[in-house]
Structure formats: structure tokens, C-alpha cells
Amino acid sequence: MKFPYFHRLLWLFVLFLNQSKCDWLNCGHIEKCHCKWSSGKKTATCSSARLTNIPRLSPDIQILDLHENTLRELNRDTFTEIDLLNLQRLNLSDTKLRRIHNNAFRELRILIELDLSHNELRHLSPEVFDGIDRLRHLILHDNPLKEFYSEQFPILRHLKKLEISKCQLHKIHPLAFSNLRALETIHAHQNLLSYVHPNTFNLPFLKTLTLSDNPWYCDCRLRNFHEWFLNANLGNEEVLCTGPKNFANISWQYIKENEFVCPPWATSSPTVLRAEVGAEISFGCFASGDPKPNVSWYLGNKEIHNLTTEEIEIKVFKYDVIDIEFNTDMINKSSQWVNVSISNITDKFSGEWMCHANSFVGEASASLTLFLSTPRTATARSAPEFPKLILLILSMLCMTLLGFIATCICWKTRRRSLTPSKSFTDQEKKLLDSSLAASCGRQSVDLSSSYGFEMLDRSASIDSTDTQRCLDTVQITLETSGQFPSPPIEFTLPSSFANIFISVQLTDKGEGNSDFLCNERNVSHCSRPCFFESLNDNAGIKFRTPSCSTLSFSEKNATSRTMERNLKTSLSSFSTEFTAL
Template sequence: MDLLPLLYASAMFIIVFGEKCADDCSCKWKSGKRTVECIDRSLTGIPEWIDPETQVLDTSGNDIRVLPSNIFIRLHLTNLQRLYLRGCHIDRIDNKALAGLTNLVELDLSNNLLSGVPGACFADVPFLRDLILAFNPIYKVFSYAFKNTTNLVKLDLSNSQISEVESNAFQGLDLLESLKLNNNGLSTLHPGTFDPLKKLTSIELHDNPWVCDCHLRDMKMWLVKHNVPTLVTPRCQKPDFIADKTFADLTIDDFACRPVLLIASPYSEATIGENASIVCRVSAIPPAHIRWYWNGRLLANHSSFSSFQKIIIYEVGQFRKKSTLVLTNAQEDDSSEFLCMAENRAGTAEGNFTLNVSLRTAGMSTLGSGQIAGISAALVVLILFILLIILVLFIRLRRMPFKESKSSAPLEGVPDNSAPESASTRRKNDNTETTSFSEFSKPPVSLNLSYVQRPQQTLTEETDYSLERRVLEESHQQPMRVPPGGPCFSSTISLMPIDNPDLIRDTRRGSAEELVAEYSATDYPRVDLDGNGKLLYSGCLWDRERTSVSVNTYPSKEALASIIAPVEPFPPGAKQIRVWQKGVPVLPPVSALKRVLGSTRSSPDEGYQEGTGTDV
């Protein structure tokens, strides 16, 4: 009893569905597919009563106009494999109109009102293999229009109004085998348009107004290379010299463009006696043949222009060719016009070049405005660079510290008026400068002679002159004592008055009489030998005899000379003395040194020159 209502409902559904199918459509099995044909039934949309198990749906010849989004999902027609919508006045297809049709392999949208390829809606039919868009007012196929139909095998774009196919329009159609572009408005194609079609076996290009020039050369080369057959051979409409000829009748070089002359300047300058050059640049596909004429005379390479002149022509490049005409030993009478003529199968192009031969070249007048501006900018940059270097050098010179004209280091033993040094400091500096002798020499004698310009006498320091007078006065009252066996020590001789600011130190060892004149000691009475202020200070003098001498009067020169034993002329390790001179450094003679070391000069500047130091 429970099955009776169910059977009744099923019978009623079959009766109603059969009546609908019989009245509006035709439901049948065709080629093993459940097919519903609703052709020319004045439908304004997809019928809602169609069985969800339908595999083939043909609604051609109706007035559907628009395919809204998700229409087949709402009607539960996701099992469709083939969909035919020919002549349904469709002018709009939403992006998600084919959503749910994952099994769709064939779609016919021909003879509708589509102005472009609805590439976005093809993303929901990834297994689509056959697409027909013929007889639609499509005027242009944009790049990547079929990027979502990677499994497409057949594409029909015939009988449309396509006038341009962009270079990447067929990108992604790696499996495409058949392409129909016949009966469109195509006159040319971009280079590389067919490169993605690696498996193409059939192509239809006839009934298009092809202009068979150099822009179609790439397509001709691709057809020859891949040997793709065409059912109907396309014909050329232009240019006129190959009009109405088929692609099969033309070679690759027949697809040519007329040469174009690229003339930067029609004038050339040359100097008398030198070679004159004229350059003609030509752009042409296929490469043009270039000829040179002068006064109607054809100039050949390595031909004679006159008895002492020769023509040389050489070319470089292919599609952009550069032809150079060289006239050797140009003369002023050669100033005239030369004709450059370029020719290929598409036509000819010619241009006149004027040669001007003068005594000397025009110089800057031959340069273009860009070259003159470049040279001017380079000069400005160079001038600024030189000024920058001068500024850096000037700043560095101003930052350098001031140097003394005679010596960069202060002279030892020379007192400074601003900071007078004590007698103990002077003795310390003198001992530092003492000459050291070899340990194998005879009893050492260390001498240090200082000729110093003394500062004004102050309350804290006695001058050598006042000290000398005091020692001489005391020597009349007490005997001179020499410490027995004491070591040799350095002493200082001060000659007064001396106004020379240069310090001269001498460790020379000479005769006994000169030693007597040079030895001095501040701790013992001074002896005036010649009345010129030369004093003796010596501890080593009396150390020779290891005796203690007491005198109440000044000894004579002969008495002192008999006590001192002869010494070596010049001990090893003796220090140098520096003599300041004006002008070129020279080695002072012995007589000049004697005058310098002596005190018989009438003036402080006698016997030496200031300015330059010389080591002796």
C-alpha cells in the first residue's frame, strides 16, 4: 500500500515530462548521449524542466541574449558535456556563467553578438576541447585570451570581424591542432604570433586582405618551417606588384618592404689632399642593394675617379645597412653632389649627399648642437675639478704649522728669554750632548764647547761673564785643587761676549796648546790665557798626572802645556757640529772653524754664514 503513492507520482512525472519534451523540445538518445534539443522554440532562457541527467543540450535559434552567473548550477545541469548556443543573440556572458560545467568538452557560441572573446568564463570549463566563436563581431583578439583553455584542441574564429591578433593572443594553447581565422579583416600579423602553437596541424587563413610585405615575412617563414597545410591557400591583396598572388607562389624575399634612408646630415666636409667619406644608411627587409652615382655615372668599388683618385665602397650590416663611399686625394673641384640609391623587391629609395672640399675643415661648424653641448659640459666639469684641487691644496697649506727658517727643533743649550733655565738645567743638557769615546782609547777627555748668546742678566741667574770675574777674584785667595784620580767629566766653556744665536758644539781634540785653551770647569778657577775671555775648565787635565796642584797665580801657557800629554787627533764616535750658513751648504775649512771657535772675532757674524746647516 505504501508503494502505490510513489508509483503514482512517478507515473505522473513521466507523463508531464514527456509532454513538455514533446511540445517544447526533443528528448532522445543520440550517439550514446542523453540529448535534449530545443532548437528554434522562441525560448528566452534555458528551460528549467530539463532532466539533470542530460549530457547534450542544444538551444540554438532562440532569444536567450544573456547567460547569467551560475545558471547551470541552479538548473542542476552540471552533467552537461556538450552545449550548443548558436544564433541566440547572446551579447553578454557573465564570468561565472559556466560554473559547475566541469565535464564540458564542446561549446558552440557561433553567430551571436559577442564583440570579444569571453576568456574569463572559460576558467570553469578546464577540460574544454572544442570552442566555436565564428560569426561574431569580434574585432580584436587580445593577449592571453585563451589562457584558461589549456586543453583546447580546436578553435574556430572564422567569419568574424577580427582585424588584429595580438602577439600573445594564443599563449597557452600548446595542444591546439586546428585553427580557423578565415573570412576576417586580417592584413598582417605580429611576429611570433603562431610560436605557441607547437602542435598545430591545420590552419585556415584565406579570405583575408593580406598585405604581403615584410611584416608578414615572419608568418611565411613559420608556415614553411612547420609545413602546416592549408585547405585554401591565402592570397595577397597588396602590394600591387604581387597582388592576387598566393602564399605558395611567393618566396620569403618577396615579402619585402621598401627601403628607407636614414639620413642624419646630407652634408660632408673634407680637406684638400685627404680622403673624403660619405655615409649612406638604409633600413630595408630584405636587405637592399646600394649603388652610388656621381653626375649620372655609376661608381663602382675600386674604380678610378680620375688619374690620381680612386673610389672605395664598403658596406656593413644587413637589414640596417651602412654604405660608405671614400674618395681618395680629394680636391676642391670634387665639391659636388653624390646620389645614394637603395633597392630591393619592394621598390627603391634614393638620397643626395653634398660633398664640400676646402683648404681646411670647418672645425666646430661640423659639430652638431649636441656635440657642442657635450664638449662645453666637459670643459665646465674640468674647470670645476681644477678649482676644487686648488682649494684643497690652499686649505692644507693654511693648516700646516709654522716652521723656523733655520731648524724645526729648538737648539740645545740656547736659553729662551720667555723661560730662562737654571744653571743645573743647562749642565744637564750639556752632559746629554757630551761626546762618548771608545773604551779602548787613552784616558778619555770629554769636551763640550758652547758658544751661546746669553740673555740679559737676571736676579736668579748669573751670567758666565760675572761668574768668570768672581772665580778669577777668588783664585787669588785660595789655591786650585784637582780631585785625585777622579773620572773625566764634561765641562762647558762660555765665551763672552758672543751674539751668535747658533749653538756650536765641538768635541775635537787637537794640540796641547789648543786643549789648554778649550778645557774649562765650572768647579775650578778659570785661567785667562790670551786675554780674550777664553777660559779653562778641566778635571781630566790634572787627572793625567794624578797630582794635586795649588796655585796662587795664573800659570803660563808653557807650564800648562807641559803637564798635558799629547792626545789622538780625532777619537772615534765624536759627534758632528752643525754650522748655519746662508746660501749653498759648504764644508767650512779648518781655519774658518778656528775663527768660529775662537773669541778674536770683531763681530758675532764674522767667520760663519747664517741660513743653512751643514754637518761636518
């Protein structure tokens, strides 16, 4: 009874194993992926499968090969989302990777080998490798990384091999590998390194270091590293120099320590200096070289030394500059600063100064131009005293007030000197600013005044037989003006005198103009209308006509009445209307 039951259990166990075997061996039914046992590991090979993402495979996969696909980038928790957490080896070489998220490899705690070679990675954040503490082999070669910064990698206690060859590296910070204390092998060949700090690869367990095919410049900056490398005995690889010219293509093994030298160089600060005679100035020169050069300041052909007199004092100071910063390229610790201070400087020190640095390797110089000008004296202006300022303001106010008063007095005086206007009698007002209008078929016209005088309507019969003829307008204007000559002396006394001007304008219709007011001729026979203009002034009333001279008469003289009668008679043939102003 029990024997068949045991066979059933055995059959179910075998079926379970077969089923499990089929789950990881089918490779997620991906056509170009092959899953098999390799070196006792469950291996999935998906190379050149035209994949654009990490395939979803069985969680039992331990080795995954994805090289020669087009992944482009790895996003956050890429392997955690598809439950590939048992990976021990991961090959992502030649997958066109450009970006890797900082948490892409998170939770791959048993990963021991990572291959990111032959990709397009330009920058790797230190956080990219966080979480893969068991990593032992990291392959980064053939990526355009160009530079490694301080603490480029996190703490990886088990990392023993690092491949960074063909990464276009031209600079490696001295502390780039400070967290990789277990490193035993570093491949850094075929890069662009010309020199490195002697402490860059100074790791306690390092056994192999490849540095060939780099453009090493064998001068004083490489001296200490060259010495360390030869003494560390990190391999039998031959490393060659590319410069300077006398060491080109010569192996490091054949160059002695004292032959790693640097020619001197110098620079002045500032290059142009302006000051006044009698002032205190200071300037300096920064020089470097290995061996340490001798630096001096010259004015013309004369070397400047310390000098102290009653008139002038010159001090020359030399300071050694020890530069321990790697990024300044000053590793030789042979820099120096030569400073010159001059008190109460005179004209003889103006001109071009020269800083000269020389050693048995070579020499260098830097120039400084000093311009001196004569000091200018200026008189300081004292602030005005407060009482004086108040007096000045008060005086200005008084002058302004006096000017205003004088202006008012002049204006009133000028106004009083003007001659007041004179009023006229009623008869004279009838002659002032009058107008006469006549029209065809009209017996009377309106006569009005702007001053509100009474309206006078007068009609006169036309004696002429041509009673139906259209009469043109006659305008009479009376005006006074001081431009006409004074009247005869007999009209000056006993009454006041005034001039009245009458201007007459007649339209020309081929007939002769009647001579108004000249010989007291009647204008009743004029066949064309006449225009009178009157002007008044202080002297009297004048009449002007185009063909007559000006007549003057007294305001109270009987001549004005005679003139009025003459006007009435001469206008008897018209329908007239006068307006007295």
C-alpha cells in the first residue's frame, strides 16, 4: 500500500524539477536568447539580439550577457522591476549606453563582475555603484570619460580589478581611487595622461599598473611619480616619454631622477603701474622652475637691491610658494615670489622694469612699466559759515523785493502817461464808423450800430431818370490818427482841435470820380457808389478821398455841420442808412 504512494511522490518531485528546468531554460521565449549551464552558473546569453530593454527572464539567472544590443540608457531600478536580483555577472558592453541612473544597479547585492566597456559614457556619478558592495571586477575601458574627480568611486571594499584603458583620460585627481583600498590591478594604458600626482596610484595592495601609450611629458612634474613607479615594481611594461624633445621615445628606465627638470618661467604683477612722485609703491614677480631659478629685478641694466637712504628706501623680499594643489600643475614646489617696495619714489625710477629668472636649464623674464607723474596740489574749499549763508540769502530776497517794487512803479507811471480817449458829440458819432449799403430794387436798408445807438431810416428819391439802375455800395469810414499834419493855427483856439479822416472808395465803372469834399460839390450825380472812411483822433475829424486832400476842422466849428449837410446832399440820390457810433 505504501510503495505505490512513494512512487507518486517521487514522480511529482521529478516533474517539479523538470518544470523548474523548463522555466529558466526557455529564456522567456526570446528567440535570440540562449539559456544554459556554464561553469556551474545559470547563464542567459542574449548578445546581438536587437534588444532595446533588459529582457524579462527567470529570477534564477546568475549570468546575463547583453553585449552588442542597443539599450541607450538604464533607468531607475531596472533590474529590481524584472526581479533579476540573483545576477552575479552582468555584461553590458557595446550596448550604446549614454546614461546610467544612480539607482539602476540597486539591490544587486551579489554582483561580482560588471562590464560597461565600449559604450558612450561621458560621466559616471559615484552613486552609480552604490549598493553593489561585493563587486570585484569593474570594466570601464573604451568610454569617453576624459577625467576622474575626487572620490570618483564609492567605498567598494572587495573591488580588486579596475580597467580604465582607452577612456581618453587626461587628468586623474590624486584622490580619485581613495575609496578603492583593495585594488590590486589597474589598467590605465592608452589614455591621454601627460603626468599624474605621485599619490594617485599609491594604494596598499596594488600589484599591477599599466601606463603605456600615454603622452608622458618627462619634466620636473613627473619626477616624483616616475621615481615611485620604478620603486613600486608594478610590472615589466615599458613606458616611454613623448617630451621634451631630448627625451622623446626614451624609456623611463633610462632617465635619471635629476634629469627631470623644468625651465624657469616668470610673470609680473601688475604689468603697468602708475604713481606720483613721492608716493609709496609695491610690485612683484612670480617665478618658478626646477631646479629653483635665481630671480632678480632690473631697472635698465642695473640690478635692484635693498637700499635705505634719507631720501628713498627700497626693499626686495623673496618668498617661497609651496603649492600642494594638484589642479594648478605646480607640483615641483619650487615657486617663489619676489616683491619690491619703494618709499618716496623719484623720477629716476620711472621706465621699464625687468624680472629675470634663470637656471642651468634656461631663463625667462617678465616686464613691468612704471609711469610717474608730478603730484598736484589742490586747495580745499571750506564750507561757508552759517551766519554768512543766512546774510547771503536775506540779501538776495531783498534785491528781489526791490526789483518787484520798481517794476510796479514803472508800470503805474507808464499807464498814467497814456492819453485818455475822448468822446464825441452826437453829430460826430453819426459820422464815425458808418457804412452805406445800397442794393438793386431796394428803397431802404437797415442801419445799426455796435454801440446800440438809435436806428435812423432815411429814404431819398432818385431824381435821375434811370431809377431802376443798380447802385453799388458806398462805404464811408471815419478815423482819427496822429499820423496826419496838424491843422492851421487859426483852428487851435479857442476850442479844442481834432482830426477826422474820411476815406472814400469808389468802384471804377468807366466814369470819373466826383471830387468829394474838395469844392463842396454834390455827389448826387455820381454814377458809381462811393465809400467813405472816417478816422478820429485827439485833434478832430478828417475826411480822405482817393482824389482829394485831407480836410481838418474843429470839433465845435460850423465846418462839421456844413460837412454833414454836404454829405446829406451828395447822398440824396441813394437809399442811405447811417449808423452813428
